[in-house]
Structure formats: C-alpha cells, structure tokens
Amino acid sequence: MVPQQKFFVPSAAGDNAAAPTGANLYARFAIAGAVCCSITHGAMTPVDVVKTRIQLSPEVYNKGMISGFRQVVAAEGAGALLTGFGPTAAGYFLQGAFKFGGYEFWKKTFIDAIGVEKATENRTAIYLGSSAIAEFFADVALCPLEATRIRLVSQPGFANGLLSGFTKIAKEEGVIKGFYSGFGPILFKQVPYTMAKFVVFELASEKIIHSMGVAKEDLAPSTLTKVNLGAGIIAGTAAAIISQPADTLLSKINKQKGVEGQSVTSRLVTMAGQLGAKGLFLGLGPRIGQFAIYGDIKRVLGATGGVEIAK
Template identity: 30%
Template structure:
C-alpha cells in the first residue's frame, strides 16, 4: 500500500483490509439509510396500522386518512430516525458481515460456504439491530404520537424515561432478523469480485428478506404496541391477539421489502464490484 493505493493496481484498497471494511460500511450506511428514508410514508402507515387497525385498515385508505387529518408532512414523520437509524444499522450489517465472513472462513475451514455466509449474516445482524433499537423505539413513538416530539434525534433524552424502551431493544435485537441467501450464480473467470446483483441473486435476496419479515412480524407489532397501548410484552400480546401478531400490517411490510432491499443491495454491490478494490491474495 502506498499513498492510499495498492501498489501495482491503482486501486484504493485490498479485499478484507481495513479500507475494504470501511467501504462496505459506507455502502451499507448509504444504501440502507436512503432506501428506508424513501419509504418513510409507508412506514408511518405501517406503524399506525399496527396501533390503530380499525382506523387504518388498508394501504390506500390509510394513506388518504393520514393526509386528510394530519397533512402531507405527517407522512414523513420520523424520517430522521429512519435515515440515521437504518444508516447505522446498514453500516453495521454490511461492514460486520464482511468481517465475520472472513473470520468464520478462517475458523470454519471445512464447512460449507452457505453455513459461513448464514453465520456471518446472523452475527452482523445482532450488532446491527442493537444499534438500531434506540432510533427505532423513538421513531415509533414519534409516528404514533404526533405531540410527543417532532424530531426523532431530539427525542432520546425524553424517551429514556419511558416504559418499554429496554423491552423494545430486546425485542428488536432478538426477532428483527434477516436471512441472507448466498449468491446463486458462479463468478466469471478474471473478475476480481462478484458482479452487481443478477436477477437470480436479487430474487434470492428478496425471498430471504420476505421470510425474515414474516418471522419478525409478531415482534414488530409488539414494539409498536409498547409505545402506545401496553406497558409490558404480555399485555401487548394480549391486546393484539395471537393471530393478529402474525397478520397485522404484514402486507405493507412485505410491500416495503422490494424497494428497500433492491436499493440497499444495488449500492452495496456497486461498491463491492467497483474498481477501487483489488481481491485479496489466495
């Protein structure tokens, strides 16, 4: 490495170097932050559907109700928590995924790559969701209670004294887990790193995120309920109902999966396949 460039390559960093992890982290932050920011109106509706399903019972009717009663600005309530919170989560998720992938590849030498990829994703997701929890807890309170506070980042001091904060963190870090399905296409000879996502690769990722969305739906409903209607997890589950835990707001959550996942992996894969990185020696 000389002057920030790998000698003889003209590239900025080597794969699995500190610079490589930094680029992956930045790519994850940018992709996750911007994708979640763009879907804020649907996220506002999702949270309100969870805490008031009678009033907000459909996607189009719910958006219309929010617009008429609270104005267009209501659809962007909690945007700062979405942008910064999921930016932090994305940075941890993608950056740590690469770190754990290298770590587990060295430790679990004889194991199948899919096992290594899954373990890496699971490990990174735990740290990512713990980092997200404070932002998410404040965001949900802002979106469900307009008089609470206008800006998510200003709400931390106020929110630290509210019931359900710790429970929200535990619920999110435990259940809001996403599965990662490894690449289903072979690398072409001569390519330093994988190409940007193919249709097959993107479809596998969408399926994995959809499965994760279904699995995490009960926890997502409980987290929303804890911010407005319940003081404990058991009370939240009782208020929502067992069946509703799995079905309430699920259609809109799955609808959000497509654009969010597509944007995240587009930015991330673009950076990973860029000319800035040279593959590590075998």
C-alpha cells in the same frame, strides 16, 4: 488440497488500483451498508408510518394501505407521512454499517478459522452465524433511534423531530427503559430477519448464477445488479414473513410507557395474547433492493476483497 480463495466483484477503480484490505476494506463494506440501508429505509418512511398506524390502531386503520395513506393525509396533512424520517435515516445508517460490515467481517473470520474448503461445505451455517452476530451489534445501535421513531409516529405532537424526541425520552424515561424496552422485540424481529435475508440471498444468488452457466467473476456489473436484485426480493420476502410478529410487538411496546412495575416480558406476553395470530401479522404487505444497492456501492468504493464460498 485447500482451494484458493476466490475474489470477485469488479472494481470501478479499475484493475490497476490496489484492492483495499483490513480495516480499510471493512470500512468500505460498512459505508456501503450504511448508505444502502439509510436510503432504502428513509425512502420507505411514508409506508412505515402507515404500517405502524395499522399495527397500533387496527380499529381505525383497517381498510388497507391505500386507504391508510388517505386517512393519515386527511387527518394530519401530507407532511405526517414523513414523521420519523430523521430517526429512520440515522438509525438505519448505523444499523446498516454494523450489519453489512459486520457480516463481511464475521464471515471472513469464520472462514479463516476453519478453512475455505470446510467453510464451503458448511456455508449455510457460516451465513447464519455471521449474520446473527452482526445483527446483534447492529440492534444495539439501532434500538434507541427506532424507539424514537415509533414514539414520533404513534404519538403525533410528542416532539418536533429526532433531536427533541430523543432528548425527551432520555430525560423522562432514562436510557434503559426509554430506549431499550424494545430491545428484546427488536432482536426477535431483526436477528431472524437478517439471518433469513442473508442465507436466502446467498443461496438464491448461487442458484441464479448456476442456472446462467457463467462464473460469478465473469458477469458484467449490470448483470450482477440484476442477480442481486432478484435474489434480494426473494430474500426480503422470506425474511419479512419470519420477522413480522416481532415487528408488530416492537411497535406496540414502543408506543407508550409500560405500567409501573410491569416487566418487558410480561408486557410482550400480554400484547401477543391480545393481538392473536392475525394481529401479529398486521402490516406485512408493506415490508415486501437493499442488496442491489449494496453491491453497486461496494463496486464504486472498490471493495473487492469479499471471499466467496458459494459452490
């Protein structure tokens, strides 16, 4: 007998309000993801500035994060730590919408296709497949803005902000070469990162709740936030380690124009060889909440229609 689908996460709107469905539901998932990603990545702009400098100029920024902050402020002023805030907030707003909204959509699609019982037995594959597809489309939206951010951070004086930097790259280098030279690295960075993040988060949440001996739907919202935060920290750490080499290459390839006639693949191979294993992991520390924020925003929006396949 196929078990009934279990719906969870109490709504701030109360039990009497009709739960959203269809496009209305997935729009709420997308909004929640967009807001949480924009907030978390935007708030980390100063860290990303220093991390990117460490990755791009290790001969200068080679004394750790704290020293890196001091070096940037001493050389360029405190305002330099907010370089790239516009493209970061805008880019990850779009990326978060496609990633979280897409993940919920594709997860439900796979569950409907094979049934809840079989999906529960193969939930890890469902998590991995759903997150990979969602992240691919998220990266299509993110890549131009991430290229703009890295150019602004790596080349002080390149442009005054998001609009001028975006326009300058488009005019001088074109859409494909200017904005999507880093599409390969961003896929290698973001897709494994997102796959690891979602599957580890889902399994870690399952284990944490199982250890509490209480059904998920019976947990108080504050307890769910703590569970999401704890599982999110575990997931984020694992995902950051997996994706760090591609993150370093992404920063490198977006720093400046490639040599005329040189392919993206050739540039990546050359950069990886020059960096070596140690160099590929530069800036890992700063990459170690989204899920806690995402869960809270979903509750506020009344997005209660997520299907549960955890055991």
